Each structure stands twice: as C-alpha cells, then as structure tokens.
Amino acid sequence: MIAITAKGVQVFLILALTAFTVSTIVLAVQKSNLKSDLDAAQKLLDEFEEAVKQTTVTSTTTTATVPQTSVSTTTTTEKIPETIDYRLPKTVAPELYDLYLHPNLETGEFEGQLVITIKVLENTDKIILHSANLDIAYVYFTNGLTVKSFSFDLDRDFLIVESTDELKAGSTVRMGINFRGHEMHTKIVGLYTSAYKKADDSYKRIFTSKFQPTYARQAFPCFDEPGFKAKYLVSLVHPKDGNYHALSNMDEDTNDLVGEFRQVTFKQSVPMSSYLACFLISDFVAESKTVETNGIGEAFQVSVYATPEQKEKVIFALNTAKAVTEYYIKYFQVEYPLPKLDMAAIPDFVSGAMEHWGLITYRETALLYDKDYSSTVNKQRVAQVVAHEIAHMWFGNLVTLKWWDDLWLNEGFARFIEYKGQHYVYPDWNMPEQFLVNAIQPVMKFDSTLASHPIVQSVNSPAEITELFDTISYEKGASVIRMLENFIGEDKFETAVTNYLENYKFDNTVTDDFLSEIEKLDLNINVKDILRTWTEQRGFPMVNVKQTSPTTYVLTQKVFLANKDDHALINEDDTAFKYRWSIPITYYVDGVEQELKWFYYDQEELTIEVPSTAEWVKINNKQIGYYRVNYDKEMWDKFASFLNKDIKVMSTSDRAHILNDVFSLADADEVNYDIAFDMMSYLGKETEYVPWKVAATKLSALKRTLMFTEDFKAFKTFAKNVVEVIYKSVGWTVNDEEVLKNRLRMTVLSLACSLGIEDCINEAKTKFATFLEKGEKPHPDLREVVYYYGMASSGSEEVWEKMWDIFTEEQDANEKAKLMDGLSAIQVPWILKRFINLAWNPENVREQDYFTCIQGIAANPVGEPIVWEYVRENWEEMVRRFGIGNRYLGRMIPAIVGNFDSETKLGEVVAFFEKYPIAGAGAASREQALANIKVNIQWLKSNLNDIHNWLEDNSIY
Template structure:
C-alpha cells in the first residue's frame, strides 16, 4: 500500500512550507545572516572553547559566596503586608526575632527588588544599610558588635511591585461572569523568591515561626494564609486579617492570597492519628463547582498519607487554591497549596481522562510534601531530591490508593521512569545530589533528575528493602526530624536501620553521587547459568570517548537485580559496583531469563541475541506470560538499546510483531510513542513509505477495537484510546484523519456541541491540520480567545498549532506574546506546541534567535522555563547546519542563567540526531524491505 493522496500531499507540504519559511526569513534578515555566515567558523571555535570551559565557568561563579553568614539565626517573623490591588504595588513592615550565635556587627539577610525605606534594631544603633544586588543581600551594619547569645529584634519597612511577574508577591487577573476584570494578589516563593516579597533569611534551614497580618479591600475580598485567621479588624475601605502564629517553617513555604474567590470545604478524618481538620478549596466564583473532584480526592489521599506516614498532620487546616496566573504546576505551601487552574479544576464538560489523572497526581504530589518537605525539609538545595523525588514517588502510591483501577503503579514507568532514562543517558545530565549556590543554579535544579530520577531511585530502594520496612523507615525519619532539616544521609540512616542484610548507604551513594546509570549485559554460559556485566549506558556511542571518569565509583553502580525465568523461577541479588561480573545460577532446563522485574530498577538490560530471540518468541506466543510492566519494559529497553547502537534494530522491530495481541495501555503507550518518533525521524528518508505501511498495520487492529466512542467509566481504556487515535492520525491512517476532519467540521458548524473532552485535542489538531482555509483557523482562534475554561483553552491552543501554514504559525507566535491572548504561564507551552509541528520548527527557531533579548527582558534568565526553551525547540534538529546555528547562538548570547545545562543538552541532542540516522537507517530499511511484509500480514486483524 502506498501513501494516500492526501497524506503524500501533507508530507510534501511540510517540505515546501519549511523551505518557504526559510526563504522568507532569509529575505527579511539577509544582511545579518550573510554576516553571521561569514563569521560562523570563528564563532564555532569560540563556542567549543566555551563548551569545554563551562565547568570552569561554573566554578568561578562558585567563588561568589551566595550563602548567608552563619552568625545569626531567625526564630520568629512578625509580618504585615498591604498589597494594593489597584496600583499593583505593596507595602509592608516586619520584625524579626534573631538569635546571635557568633559575635558580629553586621546583620546580613536577603532582599531583592524591594524598596527598603527604614531599618532599625531595638536597643541598638544602625550605622548604615545597603543592598548588594548580585547576592541579593541586605547588609545592615551596626555601630557596636552584637555579643554571642544575644537576642535582637530587627525591624524593616519595605515596599515593592506586584505587576508583570509570577514570583514573589504578585498580582493576577481574571474575568468574572459579568466580563469584569478582577484582580487578586498571591505569592510564589520557592526556591529563592520570598526575598522579593519581604526581607528574610531566605534559606531552607533557617526555619522560624510566622505571625502574619494581611490588609485586603473590605467587602467581597478576603485573605488566606498558611494558618487559620484568628482576628479581623475593619478599617473602612480595608480590613486587616490576622492569622495564628505558624509552626516553624522555611521562608519558601510562606503564602498569602488576597482575592474574592469562593470556596467549598470538607473534613479530613485523621482516624486516630491526630485530630480531624478542615480542607477548603478556593476558586473564582463562577468556577467553584469545579473544585468538587479535588476536594473529594484531596481528602481521600490526605487520609491515606496520614495512615502511611503514621504522623499526624501538624496544622489545623489544609487548603487549596486555583490561581489564574501561576508559574509552576502547583506549590506545596504549608496549609495553603496553590495550583494552576488546570491542576485543580475538574469539569466533565471540559476535562479529559488525562486531565483528571493529572489533577489527582498533582494533588497527591503536593499533599505528600506536607510531611516530606514541609515537616522535614532538606538543609540546602543540594538535597532537593529528598523533597521532590519522594513526592514524585508518593504521588503514584497516593493516586493508586484512591483509584486502584487507574493502573498508576505501572504508569510510573511511562510517565516518570522511562523519560528520565532518556535524559540521564546524556553527558549533560547531573547527579541527584548536586552542589548549587547561586539562585540560577538552584532554580535549574528543579528538573527531571530531582523529580523523576529521584522518585525512580526511591522506588528501586523500596523494592529492594520491601514496602513494609520502607514505610517503617519513613515514619522513623519523619518522627526523628520533624520541624527540622536533613541531608540525604539522614534518610538513608533510617532505611539502613530497618534492614540488616544490605549496606544501604554504600549502595545508594552510587546512585545519588554520580550521574547516569548502567546497562546490564546478559549472556548464557555453557553450564546453563547467566553471566551479567555492567557498563555505563550512553545514548550516543560517540559520547563514550568524551565521557568523564571523575567519579570515585568509576561510573559503576551497585545494582539490585531481580529476575524471572521461563520456568517461573523468581530471584534477586545485588551486583556490587566493585565486582566485575556476577553469575545467576538457574536450573539447567531454563531457556530464557528476564531481568528487572516490572522495571523497578533504574537500569537497562541487554541480552545476547539468542536470548532476545527467545523473549520475542515468548511475547508472540503468549504475551500474558509477562506482566504489563514487563512487556512495556522489554519494548522500551529494546528500542533504547537499538537507538544507541548497542543492539540491532532488527530486535525491537521484530518484537513489535506481538503488538497485534496487545490491548493494555502502558505497553501500547511505549510502542505508540516510538512509532510516532520513528515516523518523524524517517519522514524524509528512503524507506519511509515502507515504514509507514508497516506502522499502520501494527496499529490497525487496536485502532478498530478502541474506536471513537469514549467509555464512561473505563479509565485505562480511555487512556489507550487517546494514545492509539493520536498515533493513527500522526501516521496518516486515512480513516483516522477522516474521522477527525468530520468531527472538526461539525464542531465549527456548531461550536456549542463539542467532541468528547478525551477526543478534543485529536479532533482540533488533526482537523486543523487538514484545513487549508485561513478563515477556519481564525474561527478556532476566536473560540480560543473567548474560552474561559483553562483546560479547554489549552486544548484549543494545541489545535491552532496543527495548521500546515508557516505564515499562520508565525502570526500565532507573535500573537502569543500578548499577555491578553496567551497568559505568561502558558507561553512556553504554546511555543513548544508550534515547534513540535514540523512546519513550525524553523519558524520558532528563527523567531527566537531574533527575539531572545526581548524574552530575557520579559522573563529573566533566572526563569528555568526560559532556560530550557532552546533545548526544547531544537530537540528535532538533525543537520550540521542547525548545529552550527545553535552553537553560534550560544556564542552570541553567552549568559545562560538557569539554562546552562540545557544548552549543553541541546548541542548533545542535535549531535545524537545527526548520528542516529547515519547509524540506524540502513538497519531499519533492510529489515523493513526484507521481513516487514510477512510480519505485516500476521499483525493485521
């Protein structure tokens, strides 16, 4: 079967439009580009010097002492804030009670972007105070030295701005049902933004209690904070809200909100571990009904955590709020968790099955932090993974406890583990425990290593020691260190205390102190045993020559190995990092072995070819002989190893023959993701049509089975349906494109009758892709602008980026810069959507090469989303020309802020893409031409 006429036209259109885009850009920027091209070789040389010196640059930055002096320890803040919603400014005053632990004549604390109008110390004389911008310090010099063990009270009057930012104390707006603009004020302090709202000792170990008063407009407005409100003073146009004194906590957990939001409430049952307490959910009044799912789930998962941790929740309330403008997905402020609207609000009219799961996962993550992160906090950001890795691990347990039919334990593989294995197989990765000092380095640490690798390694540790012992260790850790700060060793000490037969610390140091992970190579010996060796896994073979050897463990790991065999034998052992090989002895009748049961281990497994063949035969003859997680694992490892040229591509391609029998979401998600990836990689290569025919044949049976009718109460079937339909449309299956187009056109004729929320992104995107009418795009754009539901707005935005017209995509990119059209919080998502469209890729790249300074002015180099933007929009570049352009860009703009690692990742990824096709194209093409036709017949239903 050849390409359908339409799909061939699409492919040609992509090529023609991409060329047309490049032509337009060259015409507009001709003089500049000609000059750049003349200088390119010189600049590449400079870049390579920069790239090689990046580590030294980082070390030079470390010579600036960003940490506060240790002479003073705050114990209590009395904090008074007045956010002025009309002017967008705020004023405040505070008194900090401070213990002097070392004699000093200076008080040094953090303050950034604040106007300091007065500084005083009770019963002491202030000589002077000054702001140091680079370290974001407020340095107060006294006329006399403060003696050790003294207790002082520091007072400061200050003010600042709330507009045009999403961190610190900032303002947010929304339209109410009447169409009026309403303004609120809220906070986002993690990791280093509390200092933008009030002068403070803004380090996580410097915990203190907080007594907060907030002034808000009288009438419909109110204020909420971490603790319960105890008093209200009416002042006419304004009202003072006074809150009870908090427990001891880090500055980044402080939160206030001034709004006219409505709220619903429920009660969380402690069930004998502490006291019952209230949970309220806040949202704009016209959306308050959308918090019902979050309240129901939030209470249930909190009750599960109380029983799991066996530690009472230490506050008297746990509230949640949906903020119209929010930089992160959510933030775990103690007692008042804040969320993007899409992360909290659920409406069956707008929210898909994936939206529902995402909301539950986000709530479970943030509520897990109330103990692991808030009650016990890392001493310094080096150990951020103790917060984020554990919360990522726990969120899957939490959602599974409330919704066991969602298969969340298996979904950990595809959402957390497998994606970070891709990132961590690059030289631009970093260890879990990473030294950071500056605010840019700190904010950059909030990445997939701290979250996904951290969670994956904790999951591996739980599997090693057993869930009961692990739970016991967690309880002991929380009880021992509550209201204090810890380092990684403190947590591992508690785990090791409940395990008698494993040196937990020795094992875990190989995972936390060095980046990357191993691939275990398995061969069968003449005596019937299996021999296992290890080496570091790198996705690009060329990286092995460049890989550093600076780890004291030699980039070897102590690996907890689990295995199953064809005769049902199960076993486990530990492969110590300092041992060359380990044997696995089994019965002489055993034919095959499968390591890393359910992929709980953070490593890959490669088998000698004869063993791969036996595993494939078993998959084809009886897929159910492997658990869901093991089928997903075999697929993922086989393709990853082939991509890295450690395995013939014949192996994963032959493995796909079993997919005709696969009907579970998790394995199909792995397969479908790879089918789409190969489609993009092979699109303009010889053998593309053959690949397309084969890929379509693999998906044909399951496509017919899932259909276009959404199940009311089948979560995993709905997730499978979306994955299959998305892949079928991406592969150009004619019926899929026709179905999407029919539904899209029907929707435009009657916009009040929309497709099922599960189908909307598919219908909007592929319906838009097939339209050649500018008026159609304009109609969808107007619906997008008018939409008030945040979840639906993102779906419409995604649909708009499916158009195959470079000028339209460029126009949308320009429009997206208008805060009234695309909120700042959604801007980077919009850009990524456009760049993911092959037609939009070059449009986005050329646009941001020219607009980089404007982006820096708007978002700042400390913004980690901006820092990651270049690596995201260049992720599919696969030519030496594009590589040179990216390197040249980095030379032109050497200041990277929070994006230093992402720049290294971008270059590494492009080099990998260039080499991937050269290494694998012939292997794939030969297999497709030689054997795909026979396998195609077997897989068609």
C-alpha cells in the same frame, strides 16, 4: 505623620512625610557608585532624618531609630566573580517574622512592615539577610540597639544591616524593616497579581505569592534559605468591598475593619522555611470536607478554593485531597501539624503547583475538573498533582532539606509517594504500571546523555538552584527510591520513613540522615554505600546478559549512553565508583520470580544459575531497577516468539519494559534495529495502555526522525500495519468509567491520525467540522485529536480565525489548552508566524502558557524553522521579559531544536549560544540541546541503513 497598624506594635512611614519619596532615597542609595552620587544620597538621607525628628515615633513596644547612614561601597552592579559565595553567613538565625503586607491591587505596588526576632549565634556587628527589588525605607532595632548603617549587595540580593554595638552570641534581637515593592502586575513570582474574567466580562484582580525557590526575598526581607526555619505571624490588608478575603498558611485569628480596608491577622505558624510562606487575597469560594485522622492528631478541614464561576469544578480535587491525606496520615504515622489545609486554583501560576504549608496553590489545570471539559488525562493530572503536593506537607515541609543540593529529598520522595496515594484512592488506574511511562522511562532518556547530572549536585546561585528543579530531581529521584523500597521491603521502608519524619520534624536534613534511618533497621546490606552509586553519579548502567551454558548466565555492566561516541568522553575518575553501580538484580526464570541478587560496583561480573529445563530468563522484574538490560539475539528472539504465542507470559509492566529497553538499545547501537522491529510483531495481540504508550512514543519518534529520508513512506506503511488492529479495537466511543481504556484510546487515535490512517483523519475532520459549524464539542477525551488533526488536515485562514476567536473567549483552562494545541497544527507558515506574534501578548496567551504555546508550534514540522528563527531574532527581548533566571525560558531551547539532526543545524545552535553566552538557569538545558542533536546525528549514521534493510527484507517497499 506616622501610621500605626491595628496591631499597634509596628510603625510605617507614610510616603507623604516629606516632599520627596522614600523610593527616591532608596534608589539613590542602591544605584550610587560615584562619590558625588553618594554625597547626594547622603544629603537626601540627612534631610529625611531631620524631617523624622520633627515627628515623635512611638508604639507600645518600640522606639524607632533612624539609621545614621544607608550608603555603602559594597553596593555594586559589577560582574561578580564566578567563585562568589551566595550563601548567607550563619552568625544569626531568624526565630519569628512579624509581617504586615498591604498590597494595592490597582497600582501593583505594596507596602510592608516587618519585625524579625533574631537569635545571635556568633558575636557579630552585622545582620545579613536577603532583599530583592524592594525599596527599604527604614531599618531599626527595638531593644535599645542602634542601626549604624544598612547597605545592599545587589548581585547576591543581600541586605546588610550594621549595628553600632556588637551583638553577643546567645542574645536575641528584634529588627524592624519598613519597605515597599512594585510591579506586581508584570510578574508571576514573589508577590504578584492575577486577573480573571467575570460573567459580566469585567476583570477581577487578585493578589497571591510564589516563593520557591528564591523569590520570598522579593516579597519581604528574609533569610531566604531553606535551612533558616522560623515562625510567622502574618497580617494582610485588603479592600473591604468586592467580596475580598485573605488566606495564609495558618487559620485566621482577627479580622478588623480599618477605614476602607480590612486587616486580617493569622495565628502564629509552626517553624518553616521562607519559601513555604503564602498569601492570597481574592474573592474565591470554597468547598470543604473533614479529614479524619484515626487518632493521629486532630481532625481538620481541607478546602478547595476557586473563582466563584468555577466552584463546581473543585469537587474532584476535594474528594481526592481528603482521601489521599487520610492515607498519608495512616502511611506516615505522623500527624498533620496545622489546623487546616487549603488549596486554591490561581488563574496565573508559573509552576504546576506549590506546596505552601497549609495553603497549596495550583494552576487551574492542575486543580479543577469538569467532566464537560476535562479529559481522562486532565483528571489524572489533577489527582497526581494533588497527591504530590499533599505529600510535601510531610516530605519538604515538616522535614526540609538543609540546602538545595538535596532537592530530591523533597521532590523525589513526593513524586514517589504520589503514586502510592493515587493507587490507594484510584486502584483501577494501576499507577504502579503507569510509573514506567510517566517517570522512569522518560528520565532514562535524558539521563543517558552527557547533559545529565547526579541526583545530589552542588548548587550555589539562584539560577543554579532553579535549574535543579528538573526530571533528575523528580523522576530519577522517585525511581531510585522505588528501587530502594523494593530491595529493603515495603514494611521496613515504611518504618524508616516514619522514624525519619518523627526524628527530624520541624528540622532540616541531608540525604545521609534518611539513609541513617534505614541502616538502623535489621538489614544485611550497606544501604549508604549502595545508594551513593546512584545519587553521586550521573547516568545508569546497562547490564549485559550472556548465556555461557544451559544452566549459567553471566552478567556484566557498563554505563549506558544514548550516543556511543560519548563513551570516549567519559572519564571514569570523575566519580569514586568509576561509573559502576551496585545493582539489585531481580529476575524471572520462565516467568517465575527468583530471589534478588546483588551485583556490586566493585564486581567484574555476576553469575546466575538456573535449572537445565529453563527456557528463558528476564532480568529486572517490572522495571523496578533503574538500569537497562541487554541480551544476546537468541534471547531477544525468544521473547518475541513467546509473546506472539501467549501475551500473558509476561506482566503488562514487563512487556512495557522489554519494548522500552530494546528500542533504547537499538537507538544507542547496542543491538541491531531488526531486533527491535521484530519485537513489535506481538503488538497485534497487545491491548493494554502502558505497553502501547511505549510503542506509540517510539513510533512517533521514528516518524519524525525519518520524515526527510527515503525510507519515510515505507516506515509509515509498516507503522500503519502495526497500529491498524488496535485502532479498530479502541474506536471513537468513550466510556468515562474505563480510565486505562480511555488512556489507550487517546494514545492510539493520536498515533493513527499522525500516521495518516485514512479512517482516523476522516473521523477527526468530520467531528472538527461539526464543532466549528454547530458548536457541538466532541467528548473531552477526543478533543485534542479532533482539534489538532482537524486543523492539520482541513485548516485554512478562515477556519483558523474562527478557532482563534473560540480560544480567546474560552474561560476553562483545560479547554483553552486543547484549543491552543489545535491552533498550532495549521500547515500554513504565515499563520503560524502570526500565532507566534499574537502569543507574545499576555492578553491573548497567559504568561504561564507562553512557552507551552511556542513549543507546540515548534512541534509542528512547518512551525519548527519559524519558531527557531523567531527565538534567535527576539532572544534579547525574551530575556528582558522573562529573565535569564527563568528555567522555563532555558528549557524552551532543547524543546525547539530537539529534532535537529545535521551538522549544519548543530552549528546554528552552537552559534546562537556563542552569541548569547549568558545561560542563567538554562545552562544545563543548553547542554541537553547540544547532546540531543549529537544523538540524532549519530542515530542516522548508525541506524538508517539497518532500518532500510529491515523494511526491504520484510517487503514493506
């Protein structure tokens, strides 16, 4: 029997057609290596073909032709040489995917039918596309051609379809594929199911997708590379009962009842890359608003979907989405080309969110906000992610990278633009200042190690591609774009962005295309040559400033490295620019901004002239430039002195920059640590969040580093003295309207409790006891501190069990994350070991949260050795569950071993990597882990004695 869909143009072979199943045939074909197996597979196919001949297969537009053979010796599981080319040939390109999907929410299997309209670019007799973990039942052409064979290259996820006739360049063919997929219940990429708890304690299962970067091939055969854009015509089948409905990139066209199911067909999409397709079948409900476009395109609806029980939590995201979308349309001067924009909160989601065009999907913590559960951090997180993903509707979706080498064109731009969007909608949050502590300073820490890589980096395999989604592509990319905007000017930058989007819309680009748009403007600099020094080299420069006369400062540059021993390992010939950069030098003279000067990569030095009356010069205004600045001791002392007299002598951003630079330089042994400690003397007058975030981050790191040294007690005394004034100032009373004050409070309370300030610990213990005994939860902004330090200071087995029960019953994702973090603070080793074992069960800890949980336990000094032993003992099982291509698995290692600081521990990590040499998507993370440990070892050698002397000289002992 042949089943015809409601569209009447595709055919699907029902598995009951013969006594054997299609999956049996496909598995026999895919896994056969020996001749006997091939013969057996061929026999099955011959029987299959004979059975089909007994049935007339027709539709209104096609005659299905069964392939003569489906076996090829290219199907192999042998190790592929490292030089293998994973790229698809460019002989053909898709124009339209006509796709039908019928998922079974109960069994976790799905059936699919696909007809691809393909443009032939070169004469060929083969069509090669991607397919992974799919049972291919049937491949055929619809326009008189015949399939000679189809085969699989399992290592490259290739489906190779051979035609009996040569396909001529310039012609168009239509190829049909019937297929089946499995195991949607056990993964959270490709097509998968997710489930959530209803009010009556039953579980509701939904169906969705996540394809970026290379998982669309697990959902349907496709040309799964960003350069192959095509239109989509999608049909989804879902149960007619259970309040289910379907969403996809486009709006609904038809909705037909077919027996016990509904088949929803969506309007044809605009051209887009395979990773942007999205499907959702759920019972979610939505709130909607109209986006006004002021004549730049038509007005359209933005809707935010969530489980019915959480409908009220979508309002903040909805308001943010409307406002930020209207801002982007005005900023880009380019219309949003789709008829609607949906956003949905998915209970299980591997990333923070994904920018599927017209249907953005999120983790619940990244989209839902409830003032009774969500902290100020949670609120800002929602706004950040919403602004980021909507920015992708233009940067990434409308204009897409040609290949993943240029990922920063997607992610760096979206990260940069998200700050503009947030600042426009919520100006009191002062996002330009927060950029320092959220983006540029964290990425500079990583980028100062040899484990870093250039912004534009060649990638080939799926593992290499997924690994590239890191802080370099996002934060460094955004930082370089921020610097670029500053030195060419905001107006010209906006013009270049608009021209870029207009000239390349629905197309694919490389970095040079964007820079070409900038160079068309009236500029007196070579932007391409300047940007190459930043995109083609890993790392960044340190600018040394030396005063040579009362009116003259001489600037030199060298690469900045966190580990001074690494300078000997740098080969200048590795790059065309010999690890030198073209640096835009911005600077103040006595607080007055001066005209920008260029320090080009081929210059030995740069001289700056100042008036004879000038008292001080500060380089790199507001840390706009992606570089560090070092001065002689006299100038550092002047900064400390001026800030102690009048904190407003520098802006908030400049104060944060000075603190970040001086401690980073001290860590790298470029300045003595007493200079950095002296700079902290002004903090008694500091009242702003961003500088305190810098100070708190450094003090927390020093506390952890010095924990097992003789200087730990003295350091804690010093740190408490630094924090005491601001701790008393911020207090424990929260005002929901004071966002930056709340961020400051959360930062200071966490630092004060971690340092053991008695009043802070007692307050946390009291509020924690009230929560457990009476169920009275503290304000959401206080919960992380209360849960963590309440558990750390008063936790017992009984207390932990009670909190565990609360955690397992909690349904709000933000609250659940806070409780999970609190559970990791227990100081009892065997309970932490039990927590690790419990977390393995996805019924206890969702798979999306597993690595966060394990890393949280490892952040507890008691838990660190327990987690390290557990991971080494269970690595093979982890790889089986998550796959070696999972970048989050790879990134778990540097998070766990990040505080190791001895040769012994370094040896343990090296031995672990040697035992399990296949790194997959964790190759760069392994380099990072080793680099961090070496930095820690060197740090103790270089700085411990200086810190001891400073503490002693300042009577801290």
